[in-house]
Amino acid sequence: MNNQKGVFSDVNDAIYAATSSFKLYSKLSLRDKEEVIREIRRKLVDYIDLLAEMSLKETCMGNLEDKKLKIKLAIEETPGTEILMSEIRHGDGGFTLFEYTPYGIACAIQPSTNPCETMINNTIALLAAGNTVINCPHPRAMNVSKFLTNIINTIISDLTGIENVVVTLDECKLAYIKEIMNHPDVDLVVSTGGSDNARSAVSCGKKVIAAGPANPTFIVDETADIKRAADCITRGASFDNNIMCITEKNIIVVDEVAHKLEEELKKNGVFYVKDIATMLKLSKLLLTEDMKPNKLYGGKDADVILKDAGIKTDRSYKLIAVETVKIHPFVTEELLMPLVSIVRAKDFDEALEMASDVEQGCRHTSGIHSNRMDRLRLAERVMKTSIFIKNGCSLDGIGICGVGGTSFTIANITGEGAVTARDFSRKRRCVTVDTLTIL
Template sequence: MNLANVEMEKLVAAVVKEVLKSSGTSSPNAYGVFDCIVRAVEDASLAQKQLMTFSLEKRAEFITAMREAALAHAEFLAEMAVKETGMGRVADKIIKNRLAALKTPGTEDLKTEAYTGDRGLTIVEMAPFGVIGAITPVTNPAATIINNSIGMIAAGNSVVFCPHPSARDTSLKTVEILNKAIISRGGPQDILCTIKEPSLKAVQELMNHPKVNLLVATGGPDVVRAVLSSGKKAIGAGAGNPPVVVDETADIEKAAKDIVDGGTFDNNLPCIAEKSIIVVGSVADLLLANMQKHGAYLIQGTHLRDLEKLVLQEKIVEPGKSKYVPSKQYVGKDARYILEKIGIRAGEEIRGIVALVEAHHPFVMVELMMPILPLVQVKNIDEAIALAVKVEHGNRHTAIMHSKNVDHMTRFAKAIQTTIFVKNAPSYAGIGVGGEGFTTFTIAGPTGEGLTSARTFTRQRRCVLVDALSIV
């Protein structure tokens, strides 16, 4: 960057800062936390315009500062999230926060396409939407905001976050930390914004604001349906119910350890985590024995019925019709804590619970988001694949398989059509923990974008120059 560009950026930054100040729309604490959505969006819109006056090189500096700040506060934010929400494990949330900081793609994800020929030059560039309205979950509050912020700003957007109310403090603190990092490198004051008191009303105001150009929802099916009905461009990262299939050719001891590791990671809060096990009967006993060896507690008989009563609630859908839903007070809780509630004292090595059940059992069909892994035995791979497809409910989110038979893996992948398909590893390898590739905590299955990154948050712009600049 030459000296003239540097001086121009300083001048623009000073001018916009004065505009923000004189307009009376500056955020109360200068770090993006607002009393109302309207003010947040207005400031985010001004900040986005300022962001676009900076070079791509300077934008990358902001991203670097955000990564450094997220890494420096990874442990603090993990502890804060567990304390505030009562969900998950601090050690695992630290891993997720660091993962978001290190493996979320930045400006390098933006690629320009060019076409040349007899009639000139055409380029297609990735341009920002403008202001993005982002709804974030209680399950991964800090990690999702870190991940979204890096990708969305790298793409040239500003963001207004509406976090889950039960993760309010952690979410607001994350936004504050990232904003401080951006400002420290001379960036816009309110490129990241949020609401002091998140609520359903705030979500509706965010969706309806005319200056919000793109909505991104990370959460359950209800919030995804809401953004898809908004009339705006929307990216929805909805629920999953990932099955793991184990066939007779698998390395059973490794499969058992991987399943326990993946299924108990952050107490099963990640939407990619193993939610049920479908195993060919001939290796079921061996798998179960090895799971117990690696930290799973086997529960059956009267204790299984006690567990069902504890973690499931029957919800009336309509007169004469009901369905089971998970009891919220046990979502993301430690396995030992859950076991204690039904009178079982387990050793410190216990991280998960494995239950032998039938295919139609609610533990199999309902996404519990608890370290409870139902295990279903089937006769062969054909039954395993058919049941796994049924269990996944067409979410097209994540599936896992342990097998050494390439034909089996191919058949399962084609049948289940999930966004992420992990083979012979814990589920979290699918987002870059112990596996290759970038990470994201916004996995857009319902709307088809898949694992989101900076390029996801752009729109294509085509520039055509006819009969010129062709040098061949």
């Protein structure tokens, strides 16, 4: 075993530890679990800066201040036990209690894009539901993930005396993850990020909550508040260099207001590209020969991208906008770079059709900027995404606006959407027949 608490070098040792701790953790009262989560929130706040620094240094993606904000959001806004409200129905024949109970041992697969915030978010929710957790971090974020696991375990053991409520491995290979997912003692699999892991999870034959690929697409129609729309797009698409699965990747704008949107984006400090020569320079740098995203530039700063593409600028930029056609890889591929595509449509009907095509049925995130209620409702029904934002920034979809709590696992594959402790619980129907008599 690694000298860090909860970090194991052997899969079976990690599973045995999580299983043993569950027997003790499951005996805690709801009030005890609430205290565990309060203590985790209280003490993790002191590590926000360090976790953000470690995450940026190890993954080489995104920017420091945005990572701090994401980690803070996960600590403070992840719903806990308060969301697990039981329901009672009664009548002449007795009463029925619907309650949320733990699955048991959960395998939680984390992404490289949001390693700390996803682990914190999932761990708080899984513990609130009464589960113990085996975290499987992305290989690009192993060190910070092990460090975070050690902190959380120390907090829990100091408070309750229970060790290894949250565990992880010293290294996370795909073979190890598959072994954990398919182990008979593991009851729940939560897969965040990565299509390969999601496919493996869905086929493991147990309860799975899976997040898959995304291509967030937003519509701007001719009735929209263009200044506000541009501000929302800029904040969302530039946030942490656009490595989050929910942030704006594509904008479908009605031609009538496309020029206004361009001007407002430029006022917000966006490097706007319309000419073919500049677009080709960016395409050559950011796409491979098979027209897939160049992963070497995933999460890099916009200034680095512009410089390496040979594009001279007289100032610093946080976001690049490229006006192009809907079949360009900048539109069809999830780049995970501070670049947003702009595609023109002749009218709202064409914009909605384009947006649906571009989102490609991922059912992840989409949105619209419009002042017509009928269009807001229609776009929501047509897009059918797990997160849908009306006249706001994509970040509002995970609770930046302070409403609805936060989730860094958007289960678009299995359909739970933005998951909470309720999704990490088994719903039990407990029936008491006739009158309860106590002798």
